[in-house]
Amino acid sequence: MAVSELFKQYSWxxxxxxxxxxxxxxxxxxxxxxxxxxxxxxxxxxxxxxxxTGIIPEAVEKLFMLTSSHFNYMGTTGxxxxxxxxxxxxxxxxxxxxGFYTCFCFQWTLFENFVKNSLLDxxxxxxxxxxxxxxxxxxxxxxxLFLSYIDSGxxxxxxxxITVLPVTGWVPKTEICDFKDLTKIRELRxxxxxGINDSEIMPISEIEKERLYSRSMWIMRNFAGNxxxxxxxxxxxxxx
Numbered sequence: 001m002a003v004s005e006l007f008k009q010y011s012w013x014x015x016x017x018x019x020x021x022x023x024x025x026x027x028x029x030x031x032x033x034x035x036x037x038x039x040x041x042x043x044x045x046x047x048x049x050x051x052x053t054g055i056i057p058e059a060v061e062k063l064f065m066l067t068s069s070h071f072n073y074m075g076t077t078g079x080x081x082x083x084x085x086x087x088x089x090x091x092x093x094x095x096x097x098x099g100f101y102t103c104f105c106f107q108w109t110l111f112e113n114f115v116k117n118s119l120l121d122x123x124x125x126x127x128x129x130x131x132x133x134x135x136x137x138x139x140x141x142x143x144x145l146f147l148s149y150i151d152s153g154x155x156x157x158x159x160x161x162i163t164v165l166p167v168t169g170w171v172p173k174t175e176i177c178d179f180k181d182l183t184k185i186r187e188l189r190x191x192x193x194x195g196i197n198d199s200e201i202m203p204i205s206e207i208e209k210e211r212l213y214s215r216s217m218w219i220m221r222n223f224a225g226n227x228x229x230x231x232x233x234x235x236x237x238x239x240x
Contacts, residue, residue: 006121007228010114014221017103017110021213024099025206028092035080038071100209101192104216108189111220112143115227119150127234128155143186150227151179156234160226165218177219185216 027034074080083089120140123133132155139146151159161182167173204212 002232003225004118004228004232006114006118007224010110010224011221014107014110014217017106018217021099021103024095025210028095028099031092031095034071034074037067038075038080041068041071042075044068096206096209100213104213105189105192107217107220108185111224112186114224115150116140116143116146118227118231119146119155122231122234125235127238144183147182147186148179156230160230161223163219163222163226165215177222181219182223185219 079091119128119136122128123136128136132149135149136146136155139149147161149155151161153159159179161179163177165175165177167175
C-alpha cells in the first residue's frame, strides 16, 4: 500500500537524525587518533611547499598537503586542546552522551508530531467520527492521553501500536512491542528533557545507548508506519 507524503517526510527526517548521531559517534571514537595526527602535523614546521618531485607520487603529496591544511583548520577551533578543567577533559564521552540525548528526544518529537498532524488532518477532512474527532481535538495538547485514545482502538477499530521486533542473538528470536513500549520511550524522553541535573543523565555504556536508540527507533518508525497505513485505508474507503 502507498505511503503518504507526510510519512515520507517523517521517515527521511528521522534517518537524517540517525546520520547525524552516527557521525557524532564515529568522530568521538576516533578523537584521540585524530588529535595525534594533528599533533604530528603541527610538529612539522615549516611544512614544505613541495615534498620533492619524483620522490613520492603526486597523489600522496596532495594527501599530505590536504591533511596539513584540514587538520590545521580543525585545530583553530580548539577541539584538540587539552582543557585545564577536569570537567571538560572527556570530550568524546560528552559527544556520545549529548548526541544520544539530543537525537533520542528529537526523534520522539518527530514521531509525536507526525502522529498528531496525521490524525488531526483526518479530523479536519471530516473522515473521523464525531465522538472520536472531539476526543482527539480535546487531547491534542496532552500527548499521553492523545496516544492512549488511539491505542484504545476507537479511531481505527484496533491499535496501530503493535509491531514485531527482531531480537539480536545467536538464536533468532522476536519480541512483540506494544503501547507499553511506546509509553516507556515517551517517559524516558521526558526524563531527558525535564530531569536534567548533571551531565550523567543516564550513565550507561555507548553500546547500551546504541541498543536503546536502535530499539526505540524501530518501534516508533513501525508504529508511525502502522498509523499511516490505517489513515490511508480510511481515505481510500471514502474515495472509493
